[in-house]
Amino acid sequence: METIKLTINGVEVKVNRGTTVLEAAQAANIYIPTLCADPDLEPYGSCRLCVVEIEKIRGLPTACTTPATNGMVVHTETPAVNEVRRTSVDLLIANHPMDCLTCRQNQQCELQQVTAHLGITERRFPRTDQAFPVDTSNPFFDLDRNYCILCAKCVRTCDEITGINAIDLAFRGYSARVATFGDKPLIESTCKSCGECMVRCPVAALTPKETRRPIHEVKTTCPYCGVGCQMYLGIKDGQVITVRGDRDNEVNGGHLCVKGRFGIAEFVHHPERLTNPQIRKNGKLAETTWDRALDEAAARLGQYAPNEVAVIASAKCTNEENYVLQKLGRAVLGTQNIDHCARL
Amino acid sequence: MTFAEIQSRAKAEWAALEHGDKPRILIGSATCGRAAGAKAVLEATNAALAQHNLEANITEVGCIGPCYAEPLMDIIKPGRPRICYSQVTPEIVPWLIEDYIINDNPHSDLALGTIGDGSLDGIPRLFDLPMLKPQVRIALRNCGTIDPEEINQYIARDGYRGLVRALSMTPEEVIEEIKKSGLRGRGGAGFPTGMKWEFCRKSPGTVKYIICNADEGDPGAFMDRSLLEGDPHAVLEGMLISAYAIGATEGYIYIRAEYPLAIDRLKIALRQMTEYELLGDNILGSGLNFHLKIKEGAGAFVCGEETALMASIEGKRGMPRSRPPFPAQSGLWGKPTNINNVETWANVSAIMLRGTAWYASYGSDKNKGTKTFALAGKINRTGLIEVPLGISLKEIVYDIGDGIPDGKRFKAVQTGGPSGGCLPASQLERPVDYESLTEAGSIMGSGGMVVIDEDTCIVDVARYFLAFTQSESCGKCVPCRLGTKQMLNILENICQGKGKVEDIDLLLKVSQQIKAGSLCALGGTAPNPVLTTIRYFQDEYEAHIKEKRCPALVCPELISYYILADKCQGCGICLRACPTEAITGGKRMVHVIDQSKCNKCSTCLNVCPDRFGAVVKVSGEEIKVPKKPVPITVSKPDTYTQR
Amino acid sequence: MTETELKERLTEVLTHYTGQKNELIPVLQAAQEQFGYLPAEVMQEIARFLRISESTVYGVSTFYAQFKFQPTGKxxxxxxxxxxxxxxxxxxxxxxxxxxxxxxxxxxxxxxxxxxxxxxxxxxxxxxxxxxxxxxxxxxxxxxxxxxxxxxxxx
The missing domain is CATH 3.40.30.10 (Glutaredoxin)
Structure with a gap:
């Protein structure tokens, strides 16, 4: 790919053609505040925080939407740029609850970060407030539009990443808001509860119902299906309380579905979860060891003619495991009665 | 049929119409004419003709411009000059038919002027009238003269000859011609049209689009509507020329749904073009393929912005996106796209017909040609005008528009709609061109020009525009969505007497940041009405803030009505008319307004007989009046006793 | 208006369109012309016809001032x-x-x-x-x- 050179704040940066000014700056470790930019989403240009000055370009273009070109000279911290950024944040926080200490996103809030970056310590504008009711209908996360800054990351995620389009922007101007069809509660919409929107929400408009924060994280593979999504389980007091996708993993690139994101903790800590094999004797199940269970199964399978045996594979197994299982069915047991639970 | 054959047939038809033995009657039936009663005039004309067993060719034409004098009706008797009659009512029609058509009395008292060759004693020539004399009609060349639903009449007046000429040139030559003419986009920003075409022509790609922006959204603007209603082919011919020059095979006309008559006339025009093979494949045998569709807007001002307009055509929310990429690189459905405004294209067809030298002979150095304006508001002669660029605001307001009605004082002229500004008397000498209006803090815009007099509150005007832009903001970017809301809140507070001294500085500061930070031109220009009104009328803001006084007596919270004890005759008219029962009184008693109940509706002031003049409206002062109704002590004025 | 009647009238409106996404606004305009406003079922049916999500139809229709969601007067x-x-x-x-x-x-x-x-x-x-x-x-x-x-x- 063709490489181009540009100068950002006096630093020469080499990037591939097609890179945006924002990406070029990030590659050079130059911080440009953003609220609506996301590496997984198309540039949008709504928050106006990434405005920069570019020599020979009129006005203040947004770094996230402007392609870097060869020889471009960019300044990311000028008085004009900072004034516009400051005004945008001033306007946002005037339209925002600012109850940071008790907010679910406290210290994880991107609006909080840019406010601190710009050194804003007071509200310049009077509070504007629309008093939206909170949508708590989804079992896993809440939608509180009072915190929403309309970066549309959720809407764009639901369109560009999941293709579900359960939500879109509705109405316009000051009345614009994230909405399902007919402003119905999320649970009545086509939302699949994957939570991809929630993950990207920079503020507390989309937050998980689980508000505890983990002490440490454990990397693992999602046990729910054969895709093999990589994830980090957040642990506190020996309990799984959060799950986040591993962005660096090639399989899922950080994405998770509703099961992986919201279905792990419940089954891991469920009192009825089986943790050992069991053998039914006289109508009652009794715990046993893996060796004994496998011996028992092998012995009993040997008592049947091949056609009398069926093998049902599980979606929780990997592709490799499922392959081995069908091999066992066909080559060892000699049966063609093989099926998979995902097809049932 | 070849174009030459079409043209000669159209010319013959037109000659037969012009030199026929039947009288011709032209009725100005654009939307404004209809609003003034043109349809009733048409019915009355038909009835009067039937009554006298007369035959005449009646044509419903577009707007010739002097809307203040509407309904307009022109009568052309064979061998006589064309006479334009103004303020024609259904009652007047039978007289005109009887007196002029039958008895040859041209009724000079009702005539506005004659048009074209010949003259009549006692009737001035229309284009010698002060309103029309300074005007040059290029875009509006056929408006009011031809039947907009008859392509032959357009062709008879050399229509589509510009296209024929363009097709004989290379596309590059056509672009060069447009560049040389100096034509700049008439939608408001004034970008050189030829350059815009060139970018699109040079963009790689086989599929290209052109779009006619007929989403005339500025409140106070109606140039494009009038043009499309009066001469749609002038615009469509320009689009064909542009399609050829750029290499576009498909086009759209994006027109607001609020213009049903213009849409109907466009549909008729497209049908007739198809019949004449001026649309479709292999146009006039030239190999040019071009297909054109009409897309109706759905009520969103922001869709006048190019990228929002394209999103709307694609069936999406009309939200602008950042540039680059520019539409010329990646526009509609990601293809190179050229968007021009209605008036720009009407100029293109004229330029290709008559040449660049002719066109560039009008206007000033960097501002060639003419511009149409919709003159409205507190001005005597409202209407649609077309003037050479570089004319002064003063000439427009006072010569063409005849100044302010009712002897009131001129306060400002608002140009450029919600993106423009209010220019005061001190700026009246300013030439009307793109750079000069921008320098004054306003913009040329699409051509709305609303005159404001001393009875209009300038802070209320700023508030009005902010309310407009705020409700029309798409909501995508932060400065526009939330900044216009904050500005509107501040302006509302000032109008309600709740303004603070520091509000003016805050408005100025926020305005600058919204201008610098907004994604599109809607937000980028939304503060202009506020900035210009503060720049030129800061004292009026300060009166609202410091003295809680509205000098124009407009802002309801800052005005009070009083009944003067020495003028009230106790007639009780105001008491009966008051909707909030705020007035108390009695027979031969001085009436009193309870200020706590008064809703400032002004009804008492309007109904109080002029000969009493007992009700006054004041701001920032208190008038000494009795607290309760008291017996009348003053003598009755003469007028009262005489009656 | 019964549900069947509504469906029949909408089906008639939709016969004039090919089902491409960019027809959304014209289809909404035609439907509003037919019903005087945009009932929820009509918008849902339009979403199915154009193979776009219901929330998109809602987002677009609420953006434009022309569209009404309650019955309007004669x-x-x-x-x-x-x-x-x-x-x-x-x-x-x-x-x-x-x-x-x-x-x-x-x-x-x-x-x-x-x-x-x-x-x-x-x-x-x-x-x-x-x-x-x-x-x-x-x-x-x-x-x-x-x-x-x-x-x-x-x-």
Whole structure:
């Protein structure tokens, strides 16, 4: 790919053609505040925080939407740029609850970060407030539009990443808001509860119902299906309380579905979860060891003619495991009665 | 049929119409004419003709411009000059038919002027009238003269000859011609049209689009509507020329749904073009393929912005996106796209017909040609005008528009709609061109020009525009969505007497940041009405803030009505008319307004007989009046006793 | 209107379209022409027809001022809020219309006879203030002209 050179704040940066000014700056470790930019989403240009000055370009273009070109000279911290950024944040926080200490996103809030970056310590504008009711209908996360800054990351995620389009922007101007069809509660919409929107929400408009924060994280593979999504389980007091996708993993690139994101903790800590094999004797199940269970199964399978045996594979197994299982069915047991639970 | 054959047939038809033995009657039936009663005039004309067993060719034409004098009706008797009659009512029609058509009395008292060759004693020539004399009609060349639903009449007046000429040139030559003419986009920003075409022509790609922006959204603007209603082919011919020059095979006309008559006339025009093979494949045998569709807007001002307009055509929310990429690189459905405004294209067809030298002979150095304006508001002669660029605001307001009605004082002229500004008397000498209006803090815009007099509150005007832009903001970017809301809140507070001294500085500061930070031109220009009104009328803001006084007596919270004890005759008219029962009184008693109940509706002031003049409206002062109704002590004025 | 009747009428409207996504706005306009407003079932059916999500249909329809989501009156009374109409006192005309009909802009009379709306600009500024009833445009309005126009007795 063709490489181009540009100068950002006096630093020469080499990037591939097609890179945006924002990406070029990030590659050079130059911080440009953003609220609506996301590496997984198309540039949008709504928050106006990434405005920069570019020599020979009129006005203040947004770094996230402007392609870097060869020889471009960019300044990311000028008085004009900072004034516009400051005004945008001033306007946002005037339209925002600012109850940071008790907010679910406290210290994880991107609006909080840019406010601190710009050194804003007071509200310049009077509070504007629309008093939206909170949508708590989804079992896993809440939608509180009072915190929403309309970066549309959720809407764009639901369109560009999941293709579900359960939500879109509705109405316009000051009345614009994230909405399902007919402003119905999320649970009545086509939302699949994957939570991809929630993950990207920079503020507390989309937050998980689980508000505890983990002490440490454990990397693992999602046990729910054969895709093999990589994830980090957040642990506190020996309990799984959060799950986040591993962005660096090639399989899922950080994405998770509703099961992986919201279905792990419940089954891991469920009192009825089986943790050992069991053998039914006289109508009652009794715990046993893996060796004994496998011996028992092998012995009993040997008592049947091949056609009398069926093998049902599980979606929780990997592709490799499922392959081995069908091999066992066909080559060892000699049966063609093989099926998979995902097809049932 | 070849174009030459079409043209000669159209010319013959037109000659037969012009030199026929039947009288011709032209009725100005654009939307404004209809609003003034043109349809009733048409019915009355038909009835009067039937009554006298007369035959005449009646044509419903577009707007010739002097809307203040509407309904307009022109009568052309064979061998006589064309006479334009103004303020024609259904009652007047039978007289005109009887007196002029039958008895040859041209009724000079009702005539506005004659048009074209010949003259009549006692009737001035229309284009010698002060309103029309300074005007040059290029875009509006056929408006009011031809039947907009008859392509032959357009062709008879050399229509589509510009296209024929363009097709004989290379596309590059056509672009060069447009560049040389100096034509700049008439939608408001004034970008050189030829350059815009060139970018699109040079963009790689086989599929290209052109779009006619007929989403005339500025409140106070109606140039494009009038043009499309009066001469749609002038615009469509320009689009064909542009399609050829750029290499576009498909086009759209994006027109607001609020213009049903213009849409109907466009549909008729497209049908007739198809019949004449001026649309479709292999146009006039030239190999040019071009297909054109009409897309109706759905009520969103922001869709006048190019990228929002394209999103709307694609069936999406009309939200602008950042540039680059520019539409010329990646526009509609990601293809190179050229968007021009209605008036720009009407100029293109004229330029290709008559040449660049002719066109560039009008206007000033960097501002060639003419511009149409919709003159409205507190001005005597409202209407649609077309003037050479570089004319002064003063000439427009006072010569063409005849100044302010009712002897009131001129306060400002608002140009450029919600993106423009209010220019005061001190700026009246300013030439009307793109750079000069921008320098004054306003913009040329699409051509709305609303005159404001001393009875209009300038802070209320700023508030009005902010309310407009705020409700029309798409909501995508932060400065526009939330900044216009904050500005509107501040302006509302000032109008309600709740303004603070520091509000003016805050408005100025926020305005600058919204201008610098907004994604599109809607937000980028939304503060202009506020900035210009503060720049030129800061004292009026300060009166609202410091003295809680509205000098124009407009802002309801800052005005009070009083009944003067020495003028009230106790007639009780105001008491009966008051909707909030705020007035108390009695027979031969001085009436009193309870200020706590008064809703400032002004009804008492309007109904109080002029000969009493007992009700006054004041701001920032208190008038000494009795607290309760008291017996009348003053003598009755003469007028009262005489009656 | 029964559900079947509604479906039949919508199906008729949809026969004029090919089902491409970019037809959304024209289809919504045609449906509103047919029903006077956009009932929820109609929007859902349109989403299926164009193979787009319901929320997209909702997002687009709520963006444009033209679309209504409640039944509107037989006669649409629209007042122009353009600049020329504003400075020439359209608010007094609006007050009078509100008084005559007993409704505010955006509302419909309970007998479904009249709806009242304000419109950004009709472009008949030279005849300001302007009122539109149905498709009839009335220029140079005064409060006194309101009642006769509304009850159809105007000269």
């Amino acid at each position: 006669k649409k009374v629209r007042l122009c809020r353009g600049t020329a109409c504003h400075v020439r006192g359209v608010s007094r005309i609006l007050d009078e219309v509100e008084k005559q009909l007993g409704i505010k802009p955006g509302e419909t009379t309970s007998d479904l006879e009249y709806s009242l709306e304000t419109i950004a600009c009709f472009g008949s500024c030279a005849l300001a203030p302007v009122m539109v009833v149905g498709n009839n445009v009335y220029g140079r309005m005064t409060p006194k002209k309101v009642a006769p126009i509304l009850d159809g007795t105007e000269q």
